[in-house]
Amino acid sequence: MTAPKLVVSNLGKTFRGDRGDVVALNGVDLVIGENEFVSLVGTSGCGKSTLLSIVAGLESHDQGTLTLDGKPIRGPGLDRGVVFQSYTLLPWLTTLGNVEFALLAAGKSRKDARDIARSHLSLVGLDGFADRFPSELSGGMKQRVAIARALSYRPNMLLMDEPFGALDALTRHHMQELLARIWEQHRLTVLFVTHDVEEAVYMSDRVAVMSNRPGRIKSIIPIDLPRPRTYEMTGSPEFARLQRDVLSEIRAESIAIAALGDALV
Numbered sequence: 001m002t003a004p005k006l007v008v009s010n011l012g013k014t015f016r017g018d019r020g021d022v023v024a025l026n027g028v029d030l031v032i033g034e035n036e037f038v039s040l041v042g043t044s045g046c047g048k049s050t051l052l053s054i055v056a057g058l059e060s061h062d063q064g065t066l067t068l069d070g071k072p073i074r075g076p077g078l079d080r081g082v083v084f085q086s087y088t089l090l091p092w093l094t095t096l097g098n099v100e101f102a103l104l105a106a107g108k109s110r111k112d113a114r115d116i117a118r119s120h121l122s123l124v125g126l127d128g129f130a131d132r133f134p135s136e137l138s139g140g141m142k143q144r145v146a147i148a149r150a151l152s153y154r155p156n157m158l159l160m161d162e163p164f165g166a167l168d169a170l171t172r173h174h175m176q177e178l179l180a181r182i183w184e185q186h187r188l189t190v191l192f193v194t195h196d197v198e199e200a201v202y203m204s205d206r207v208a209v210m211s212n213r214p215g216r217i218k219s220i221i222p223i224d225l226p227r228p229r230t231y232e233m234t235g236s237p238e239f240a241r242l243q244r245d246v247l248s249e250i251r252a253e254s255i256a257i258a259a260l261g262d263a264l265v
């Protein structure tokens, strides 16, 4: 692995509520190296989004430590770009305006913000769509804007929570290829939450599988497929083997949930 970028140690999170406490995470250990692409997979409700939100600084934690570039994460910051499944664009701003907005908030001059926004819209293949409003864009295009916006202020790390989860299969494949190309050119450090095992294997350097709730990192599977990744690779025996390895780790957790259900009947 490259030099550690994100270091998560013994992280825990309990949601406290009137109807009882939910221990979402307990003892999460994860190190992501500089320029590494790591996917987080696991059964529904195991705590993937909670972990990503804590790294984003949008959620607090009550146990353990986490650092980015050696500095403790204490809240949201421009050192992390976040992309969610929902497009989170401002409907009253154009495509260009949505990207500029983040840059102006980050303290860029109007001219720099415009230039950087245009170059990032170009990076995600949206030349010619700068003046469109979100309501005029397809889901895939909206997500391209969200990615352009997250990358535009040059974060140290990109955090993505099911970014392609709401897209149809074809658009999803296009977006995976686009992100893989951007990653291969710019070598970003990425934490990527997904339910889609094929997507995780295709995109990642390593896939981290979480245990059932309370979530922790149960196993890490290195994806030693060559780069650049191509869709032809998804048909290879090696790809199938990696997919099976990840799936069997997740499946063991689903079986544990089912067995618990049987024991309670």
Ligand SMILES: Nc1ncnc2c1ncn2[C@@H]1O[C@H](COP(=O)(O)OP(=O)(O)OP(=O)(O)O)[C@@H](O)[C@H]1O
Residues within 6 Å of the ligand: 015, 016, 017, 022, 023, 024, 042, 043, 044, 045, 046, 047, 048, 049, 050, 051, 213
């Ligand atoms: N704000 C909250 N208050 C109370 N409980 C919460 C809150 N957010 C999440 N939880 C609980 O924490 C656990 C982990 O949720 P989380 O959304 O992180 O899981 P996940 O792995 O991302 O799930 P999915 O794959 O279904 O999106 C779940 O049991 C969930 O109900």
